[in-house]
Amino acid sequence: MEKGTFLQLTQAQLDSCVTCGLCLPHCPTFRLTGDEVASPRGRIAAMGAVAAGDAVVDETYAGILGYCLQCRACEAVCPSLVPFGAMMESARASLAEERPTTTGRLRRILVGRVLNMKWLLALLTSGIALLQKVGLTRLFPGRLRTGRGLRRQRVFPHTAMGIHEYAPAAPVGKIALLAGCVMDQWFQDVHEATIGVLQIAGYSVDVPEGQQCCGALAAHEGAADSARRMADRNVAAFSGYDFVVADAAGCSAHLKEYDVWATDGEDMARRTCDITELVAELLETGRLPTFAPGRGLVAVHDPCHLRHAQRILSAPRDIVRAAGYEPVEIDPDGLCCGAAGVYMINEPAAAHELGERKAEQIRSAGPSLVVSANPGCEIQLRSHLGKRYRVLHPVELYWGVLIADR
Numbered sequence: 001m002e003k004g005t006f007l008q009l010t011q012a013q014l015d016s017c018v019t020c021g022l023c024l025p026h027c028p029t030f031r032l033t034g035d036e037v038a039s040p041r042g043r044i045a046a047m048g049a050v051a052a053g054d055a056v057v058d059e060t061y062a063g064i065l066g067y068c069l070q071c072r073a074c075e076a077v078c079p080s081l082v083p084f085g086a087m088m089e090s091a092r093a094s095l096a097e098e099r100p101t102t103t104g105r106l107r108r109i110l111v112g113r114v115l116n117m118k119w120l121l122a123l124l125t126s127g128i129a130l131l132q133k134v135g136l137t138r139l140f141p142g143r144l145r146t147g148r149g150l151r152r153q154r155v156f157p158h159t160a161m162g163i164h165e166y167a168p169a170a171p172v173g174k175i176a177l178l179a180g181c182v183m184d185q186w187f188q189d190v191h192e193a194t195i196g197v198l199q200i201a202g203y204s205v206d207v208p209e210g211q212q213c214c215g216a217l218a219a220h221e222g223a224a225d226s227a228r229r230m231a232d233r234n235v236a237a238f239s240g241y242d243f244v245v246a247d248a249a250g251c252s253a254h255l256k257e258y259d260v261w262a263t264d265g266e267d268m269a270r271r272t273c274d275i276t277e278l279v280a281e282l283l284e285t286g287r288l289p290t291f292a293p294g295r296g297l298v299a300v301h302d303p304c305h306l307r308h309a310q311r312i313l314s315a316p317r318d319i320v321r322a323a324g325y326e327p328v329e330i331d332p333d334g335l336c337c338g339a340a341g342v343y344m345i346n347e348p349a350a351a352h353e354l355g356e357r358k359a360e361q362i363r364s365a366g367p368s369l370v371v372s373a374n375p376g377c378e379i380q381l382r383s384h385l386g387k388r389y390r391v392l393h394p395v396e397l398y399w400g401v402l403i404a405d406r
Ligand code: SF4
Pocket: 016, 017, 018, 019, 020, 021, 022, 023, 024, 040, 041, 074, 077, 078, 079, 080, 081, 082
């Protein structure tokens, strides 16, 4: 995609949809409702009608856009290569400008500002953790009762996160890790696994200061200015490294699109890897060890922003196998689990139904151990599966075996 076209819905983008309908069975909201306006084709038609002046930007249009999960399953199967994700982000940015609402503003403040206020996020997380500890979890929505807020959170930046124990004396390369917003507060075990695995593979790993939330949630919510600002600051913070690594699929997918979000983001977009693809490559080239099979079965959940947005499918399975486990498929279509960033908050009924369907697929598959490479999915899965199930990042699973072997 050309620079500058990301936030401007173009006629060429709209015309690229030939209305074939091949995407419809892959769209979770169409599968839920059977309704054309809840399908990719219907949403593109609605965007086209507004662009042509045949429809107005009203509550109905806002509802049509808002019900989309932005999972990009449609994009992955579209024979006409319709850039649906970019189109939806453009349409939502225009909607936010043309029809500002109080709840929309509050959501954009949350994803555009609060997520970057580490102290406030830490305070909120501590409050949640405390209430969870004293048994007042009934005050929260179900998903927070089983989330990782229970865990002792540590303070940003990297003083507590760096595992210096495995830092190589003569690194083969320099990697910068994106700390992220929610990841930084609730998923530091995943960061530790990521840092440890990369160090054992011979890399030095930094968590550069001055970095911000990647801006994915802001982009999805139509807070385009905030998303651009975060992208520009991250480009400055992450310069000078061989790779920029994110261990949340939603973040790595967004960093790879900095060529259109940041002023000079092409180089950073090129240097970005999701941790799963990098670890899979390190396993393939023998830079990381593999372990004998026979440890058991693991259900593999594909986050949409890994499978559909980045087209990474084999890497999590390769990592599971390398750890000595057998990956078990749960959903050939890779439908969204319903987490989808703040979709859980915006559209709770659809999010709940999709979460239940995904949980049922996992229960039917058998294993009580599940891997998922994205924090939102993990929270959603934990919430719907209950305590009998364990959900880990695939690299966390591998790290557990690797560290036990040393
Ligand atoms: S988005 Fe792609 S797959 Fe879906 S109707 Fe349009 S051209 Fe067909």
